[in-house]
Amino acid sequence: MLAPALLCAAVLFCAPALPGRAASAPKSLEQLRKDLAEEQKYAEARKQSLQRMTAEERKLDADLAAAEKRILALESNLASERGRMLELGTAGEKVRLDYERLLDEQKKTEAALARTLRLLWEIDRRRAAGGEAPDREQADDERDFAWSEALYAALEQYRKELDTGEKKLAEAAGRREKLSGEMRRRLAAVNAEKSRLLKARLSYDKRLADIRRRRGDAESELNAALKLIGSLNFEISRRSGGDLPAMKGRLPRPVSGSVKVRFHPDAEPASRGLGFAVAEKAEVRAVAGGKVVHNDVLRGFGTVLIVQHGTDYYTLYAFLGACPLKLGQEVQERQKVGTAGYYPAIKGPGLYFELRFKQKAINPEPWLASS
Secondary structure (H helix, E strand, O other): OOOHHHOOOOOOOOOOOOOOOOOOOOOOHHHHHHHHHHHHHHHHHHHHHHHHHHHHHHHHHHHHHHHHHHHHHHHHHHHHHHHHHHHHHHHHHHHHHHHHHHHHHHHHHHHHHHHHHHHHHHHHHHHHOOOOOOOOOHHHHHHHHHHHHHHHHHHHHHHHHHHHHHHHHHHHHHHHHHHHHHHHHHHHHHHHHHHHHHHHHHHHHHHHHHHHHHHHHHHHHHHHHHHHHHHHHHHHHHHHHHOHHHHOOOEOOOOOEEEEEOOEOOOOOOEOOEEEEEOOOOEEEOOOOEEEEEEEEEOOOEEEEEEEEOOOEEEEEEEEEEOOOOOOOEEOOOOEEEEEEEEOOOOEEEEEEEEEEOOEEEOOHHHEOOO
16 A cells, blocks of 8 residues: 555645636536537648648649749740741841852853953954954954853853742742741740730739638637647646546546456455556556656555546556656646556556545546446
8 A cells, every 4th residue: 555645735626717718607527528529620620721721722833833834835935936037047148148149240241241242243243344353363253252152151050040049039038938927926825825824823823822821820720729629638637637536437447458456455465456467568548637746666566656636536557667757747638658567466567556535545447437
């Protein structure tokens, strides 16, 4: 049996008003549980709303990125078309220069041919008048005739080349005009698409701003709800600890395992609690909300944790393998308080559990819920 001196003095029971819950009188434990269920439902709705808004925001971001990608692709295509236009312009300029060169050479050849023809005509006229051309040999006449034939041939070649050049110029001009028309149409399409995408972006920005504002509101509401849930949990835990008799038959079991030692205070040796056989390092949990009043090693019980519930009730958890709680720390119902250690009575991992009213050990079994 544990010495009474190990138990802390009883604390005064009080029920402070919960945040955001103005009331003239303390609420019942049942009403607090209803409030908790409502707040949990509200918090879950806020979480789902946040998830939907986050998904919508991601979709808007993706749509915006896709729109900007389309703009870049359109601009890239337009730059490529401008490059083609520049290449055609360069090629057309070369054809034009070649054409002008041929035209210049043709003019020079025509001038040379005209001079030769005038000379030949003058010679022929004099001969027809019965005179001789001064300082002229027959070889000179033959050379001039041959030269005139060569000039005629050169002129004919120039005319052919000029015809080809004119065709090339016309083709180049046609291609350039066609490409210019296509570019004008493409540019108009790009500008129209840009305008549409810019309008869409403005719409995206407005929708994003609205979503982020609503998400911020939802996050604030969720945080407030979670804070209230925490307060309600704490108050319910504290109140349920102080109202332990109302929970008789419904207290959660302190550990998952089978009962190997039962309550026999008159036996030899006496057993003033329950002994559980459990798995290695099984989690040990508080059966009700309360305050830690002892956490230390006791001879014959190993590491012992004692939790005070209200003013009159205490629970004891012995042979713990680990228990990180501090004196004065508040615990909630079902909160993990440690792990099971070695229990000599069953020669393996286990937990010894007591329930006390003031200093008297009482049988815990009728108080615990069925396994």
